[in-house]
Amino acid sequence: MRYPIIIHPDDKLRQPCEPVEVVTDELVQLLEDMYETMLAHDGIGIAAPQIGKNIQVAVVEIEEGDRFELINPVIVKSAGSDIDVEGCLSIPHVYGTVERPDEVTVRYFDREGEEMEVQAYGYLARAFQHEIDHLNGKLFIDSMLEQIPEDELETYMEEHDHD
Numbered sequence: 001m002r003y004p005i006i007i008h009p010d011d012k013l014r015q016p017c018e019p020v021e022v023v024t025d026e027l028v029q030l031l032e033d034m035y036e037t038m039l040a041h042d043g044i045g046i047a048a049p050q051i052g053k054n055i056q057v058a059v060v061e062i063e064e065g066d067r068f069e070l071i072n073p074v075i076v077k078s079a080g081s082d083i084d085v086e087g088c089l090s091i092p093h094v095y096g097t098v099e100r101p102d103e104v105t106v107r108y109f110d111r112e113g114e115e116m117e118v119q120a121y122g123y124l125a126r127a128f129q130h131e132i133d134h135l136n137g138k139l140f141i142d143s144m145l146e147q148i149p150e151d152e153l154e155t156y157m158e159e160h161d162h163d
């Protein structure tokens, strides 16, 4: 099922989320529902608070077929720095640049309850950080350097295409 997206400003987007203690069938269903909701909105990532759930769960898929389901994710290592443009399903029509490490290692649990670790670079690293920020009540606009008008997005992307 699709959930409505919580739109900024909303207190639900500003609270640190609770860790998941055990992976239940309900949680697995929630992961599916989050994915469906994300795709329905053409998103590349979604975090549980964006559908009103105060738990440390996020889904990321920047390349079709390469879905990451992150339960209790933490960044254990980060390196480098890059500035690139971000948007957010909870902040429609706002896009802007954020400076972030361009390489991260994320430790998380998958839907089987297995502890996993993934090393990510470039936009995937950025997407992980954006979603993990959500789980800490942070939004990209908090650290936005420069807002990019929606009608200039495409031009910006072309000029800054470095992956």
Ligand SMILES: [Zn+2]
Residues within 6 Å of the ligand: 087, 088, 089, 090, 130, 134
């Ligand atoms: Zn977001």
